[in-house]
Amino acid sequence: MIKANLQLDAKGLACPMPIVKTKKAITDLEEGQVLEVQATDKGSKADLAAWASSVGHQYLGTVEEGDVFYHYIRKGSSEPEVEKTFEHTVSLNEIESRDGLILDVREEAEYAFGHIEGAKSIPLGELESRLEELNKEQEIYVVCRTGKRSDMAAQILAKNGFTKVYNVLPGMTEWNGKLTKEV
Amino acid sequence: MSNKVAIIAANGGLFDAYKVFNIATAAAASEKEVQIFFTFEGLNLIHKQAMHALEMPAGKEHLTEGFEKANVPTIPQLVEMAQELGVKFIACQMTMDVMGLTKEDFVDGIEVGGAVTFLEYAKDASPTLTF
Structure with a gap:
């Protein structure tokens, strides 16, 4: 379901x-x-x-x-494009070759219809209450659809003492690699 | 891209009604501005009594069952829904005069206008459809 x-x-x-x-x-x-x-x-x-x-x-x-x-x-957003402010970023095509955790902060339904193999799903709205599922010693690559939600998620993680956090840009809209589905 | 859809309803059978109102409600649900100009037999489609008894084309009566099975909404339901979604109905004044009809013969909320009223609306609409 x-x-x-x-x-x-x-x-x-x-x-x-x-x-x-x-x-x-x-x-x-x-x-x-x-x-x-x-x-x-x-x-x-x-x-x-x-x-x-x-x-x-x-x-x-x-x-x-x-x-x-x-x-x-x-539901689509009518908000104007906001500037992404989290300073540590990594490009989408680099993350496969890196060690660490890929954290997908899109909604569960978006994740279910296609995500990077091995990525962990925690929707942005649930992130603050699920921080204990993450390891502060590990590199965390935060990804969403366009880089906007992952920017916010990376800031939340940094505020909570995570230091090895990177926002993945641009986002899943540009991902050409393999997609894993859970449907 | 134009955000306006203009429809001319010039025929008064049941199939004509479905073509008109399905496209109109789908367009309105897609956030388009929609106007329908009802002229000649097309006026049946919004006539208080006639809209309840629109005819199937001759020889197609056997499709009644198919309509029921497919759970297709009735024309009065589609009319109500279209108006709820903001579709604007314009009845053709000239045809009404010819047929001896007044605004009260039609569902509430319609406007009465002439060809120019519709043309003014349709000049920058895309698509403009005729049924």
Whole structure:
């Protein structure tokens, strides 16, 4: 089961209802949160992916179980691009050859649909309460989708006494290597 | 990229209604501004009584079952949803005059206008669709 902030039951509904319901449901979410849309309409997969990209949300992927499609969409952000301030950075193509932990701070659903092999998942929102899972002696390479959330995560780690922390830039959007899925 | 979709509904059968309202609601749900210009038989689609009894094309009556099985919303439901999503309905004044209809014959919340009203809206819309 993939973690989502909200589930929408659109099973049994025909086009265009899954889209209309999704549009309404996503207004209840905050930016960055994940919506699960359950649908049986076979066209919903292509429709939701196209809809998400046209209105600025992030389509993560779909899991099929029997006749039901579980679609995952992360609510897009209208925030302007903020400057990344964490000074220790490392480029994406270097991290495979380095020792240490790759920490993926995207939402669990984003991680599930594709992450770097061996990466550990702790979503940014949970990081402060899960610091004990991390080792201060180890190099930690923090990665997200575009480098924005990982920048914030790296700052949180530094504030909590982690010294061997690097923000990985640019982020998973540019990752061309192998992807591990958990769906 | 234009954020406006302009639709002309000029036919009054059940299939025509689905084409018009499916595209309209999908566009509105994708955060587009949508206007539909209802003219000639297209006025059936928002007529208080006629919209409940739109006809299938001759010879296609057997598809009634298919519509039920696919759980397709009814036309009045789609009309309501389209309006809820902000789709604007414009009924053609000239056709209404010819058919002896008034604004009260149609669902609430429509506007009445002429061809120029629609053309002004549609001049920078993309796409403009005719059904």
